[in-house]
Amino acid sequence: MRYHRWFSPWVLVVPALAWLLVFNLWPSINTVILSFTNAKPIGGGTFVGLKNFEALLHDEQLRYALLNSVIYMIVCLPFLTIVPLGLAVLVEKKLPGITFFRTAFYTPVVASAVVVALIWQWILDDRGLVNGMAEKLGVISGPLPFLSDQWLLLFSAISLTIWKGLGYYMIIYLAALGNVGRELHEAAAVDGASAFRRFTNITIPGVRGTMILIAILISVSALRVFSELFILSGGNGGPGGRDSSVVMLIQQYSQGFEGNLGYASALSIVLFFVTVVPMLALARLNKKAADA
């Protein structure tokens, strides 16, 4: 039995649905359409067939971008799945002042990626904090080119992403820890299990589902990285543009007279497939683990 007129629910849903259709669904379809054209940022564009996709195959910058993305993902995955869990366990107990620590650990998440990247740019500067202290301690004789060497720049951006992500995944784990039965911990403690044993045998299995979700989130966001690399490289993708990410290339082709929205759309389709693969792989892993 219904207690409302047939159109009442639709009146409430329509604004959100309209947004979904106009700003999510239609752009998804239009991305595919645009990828077969040579549309310019100013407008216009004609059908060019598979030309953009052929160009993708010969795009050296794209090859570097994909390599960078894979490295990004491989380095971020272990750090960001494990360290935030430790942090969540650390802030779980309601000690005096814990709210302050939780808020403080979350601050890098709240700050804009642009802000934190500019802060790190200064810290990693040739004459910045890290190089200055390392030289003072005699670890290095000259400044390390964190921001101008292809690999150092990439790893600087990766460390920045890890640092910025810690608090975010910590909070997700913290919510999950609330679901791990306290009774189990108590029983194990009574049986004489050490804190470490309880962590490996109760906490980790208890948050396994969350861990896989977090692994998916990390992989996808590693492949989508933009601001960190953009700012640290001064907007040009480092030496020879070799420190670009796929999103940076998309942005690069979205602007100015040199821009090509058709090619940027083809890159977007590459990005879609690249991000879907780890998602599906990890979701499968999750299912397998649940079946076992």
Place this chain on the structure above:
Amino acid sequence: MTVVTEPARPVAVPDETGAANGRRRRRKGGTFGFNTVSPREKVVRYVLLVFVLLITIGPFLWQLSTSLKGSGEDIYTRIPRLLPAQPTLSHYAAVADTIPVWDYMRNSLQVAVLVVGGNIVGSSLAGFALSRLQFKGRKLVLGLFLATLVLPGEVTIISQYVTVREFGLANTLFGVALPGMIGALNVLLMYNAFRSLPVEVDQAAIVDGANVWQRFVYIGLPSVRGTISVVAIFAFIGAWDDFLWPLIVLTDPDKYTLTVGLQYLSGTFSNNPRLIAAGTMIAFIPIVIVFATLQRFFFKGVEEGAVKG
């Protein structure tokens, strides 16, 4: 849309079991004695907490310190000094002389207010209808919202720009705000929140003759204030921090938001770290104040299950 899928936002998945209630029950059931911490463990915990604190907050303090150091002061000194020897606020004024930073702040605020308002209204209306009202097509609509979560916002950002351009909103602040004004994720968050309300409450209201709108305003909304604040906080942070989307939409330096303006500043005056430090603090301090004042709603939302793992 980038504002919506901003990574700073925990992901929520509607679940079938009303886990929030179960969680609260369990928490109450916990034995008190187990929660006490031995003095030794306490010390270890605080030492670790302070260590992590230095890592997470240290860089911000260093930037703040740089922004306050006098022009005559050597900021490159080998022995880093956290406290400025000649503290000055002059670099903050100098930022405003270099770029119209206060205009940029107003632009960012305008975008953020539109995005917050749109999300509160749009997602609570849709979330209420999807969870409390039976109608044909409900499952389909819900499925559509869920499906978009899989799509990274960057994939559609180019054609989204084309759409905004067709509306004649390229290079406008409204164009920056528009696509993010109702996020699919927020609709699902609100949907989830409204679901935890017992059906009997609705039925009682129906018996009393309350119509859909009255049930939404007097029964629905008051019970989901926690989730609304989480939606509002993240919509604000997402809009304020967003960089890629305004960078694509805005071409005119007068219309830049703070993040794009900061990048512009660092491009023009990269030789004075004090200025850039002051600029970053101007963008950073408001968001910290917003988050610090509202954090108890945020962490309460986390405990109530607005943020799900």
